[in-house]
Amino acid sequence: MNDLLRNLKISINESIYLKDPESSDLGKRIVEHGILLINELGFDNFTFKKLGERIESNESSIYRYFENKHKFLIYLTSWYWGWKEYQLAFATININDPKHKLNQAIEILTREVEEDQSFNHINEVALNKIVINEYSKSYLTKEVDDENKEGYFVIYKRLSNRLKEMIADVNEGYPYPASLASTILAGSLHQHFLKDHFTSLTDCGAETSPSQYFIHLTSNLLNS
Amino acid sequence: MNDLLRNLKISINESIYLKDPESSDLGKRIVEHGILLINELGFDNFTFKKLGERIESNESSIYRYFENKHKFLIYLTSWYWGWKEYQLAFATININDPKHKLNQAIEILTREVEEDQSFNHINEVALNKIVINEYSKSYLTKEVDDENKEGYFVIYKRLSNRLKEMIADVNEGYPYPASLASTILAGSLHQHFLKDHFTSLTDCGAETSPSQYFIHLTSNLLNS
DNA sequence: CAAAACTAATAGTAAGACTATCAATTTTGA
DNA sequence: TCAAAATTGATAGTCTTACTATTAGTTTTG
16 A cells, blocks of 8 residues: 555444544554454453553553453454455556456455555554454354444445445346355455365465455356 | 154264263253254353253253363364265265256255254254354364364365365366365355345345355356 | 262352452643 | 643452362162
8 A cells, every 4th residue: 555545544433442542552552462462362362451461551441442352353353344445445446447347356355465554553464364263253243233233344344345346347147246245255264264274175375366266256257 | 854864873073072962861952952052142152051050950060071162062063064964965876967966065055954853852953053153163263273183173174075076076177176165165154144134245035045146156157 | 789970069260351449640721 | 831631550349251179969780
């Protein structure tokens, strides 16, 4: 991402946090080291107490920013999808050919993540691993419907919808654009997970990327 | 499923449990009501203490069958995939045409689950909902690699592989059979979840089923 | 029918997920 | 610039979860 975006802020639904972590130094440290610590321990073993120790602050101070670790995860993953949304918008804005545009979109949404200099306190590589390993835990709960109504997943839904529109622009007769879009988004996380832990269940690995798999799949499906 | 299978037992890796729950009345009650209770409360809110109260037994007695609730989930989902594996084997054994065989396989693996009379103490409909809502939590952990080595996921991997073989039998030139198989299995659970909670992200619903979507996708992909 | 296995009940520990209180520090706006 | 407001850190405390240990009563079985 370029310098134009250096002052950009990904905006996130205010009901996800108690106090905006972008508004203070402590808040940014919570986010920065929260990402690193969840990535190290896994979300299940992560606690606010451990994060407090890591940043030499106090558990109770973290609770003033986020109600609980579940909301913290929703905050972090929302940030991630908001970040992807910007990348997608910038990378496809000048492309007119629908096929080329869609391929570019899939590439951006499914590729291996690299560090983005525009956001100092966020390690996008670690955050991407968190999304791969933990994102589904944020919605596989008994509270999904309530939280969905509260708008906790708007960014992801908007992103999935953009992809769906691009699919429809390539082939408006294709009957399942929404399902294909969600399959690409969730399926890509899954293929990344499989290549790290269940190699027999995927063709992705050193020589083949999830991007190649999904671009091939989509092209063949829509251009036939 | 027919009467031939009435005495069938789905066999599950012995290291997943401490004492075989099929070997006693209490064990069967743990499984039977464990499925119902997890379905009611969600896995996160489920505890052995609550299950003990439900079956009028004791927490400590349940701990003699399963080390912890994580292993209990692995047991239940392994049972589910073993059950699917039998259904798949029986339904495809006499089909010779590879395309027809594959379509039949996808149908079985992605369709809405109905009660199976062959296994009295197991409510397959509730178990299917558990698999949709909780299966990914069983492998999205820091311990996956160890547990995978212990064979906790063999049944699922074997099933995914069978599907992969059927895909390859239809089109041996298709470059991503393993990824397509895992996409169908995990993607189907995901589409079922979306139709219940995020309707804008899927085309599946009252008129369209995940089976139709995946059969259409696979046919178009392999027969072009 | 006695030994072995199993189950239920109780108690106890350590950690997690918070809430409340208070004092010290920092920020801020009149 | 100084007093009020906001923020942070430290401590303590509650309730729940996830277990482990012990014991006593019940059932099974060779």
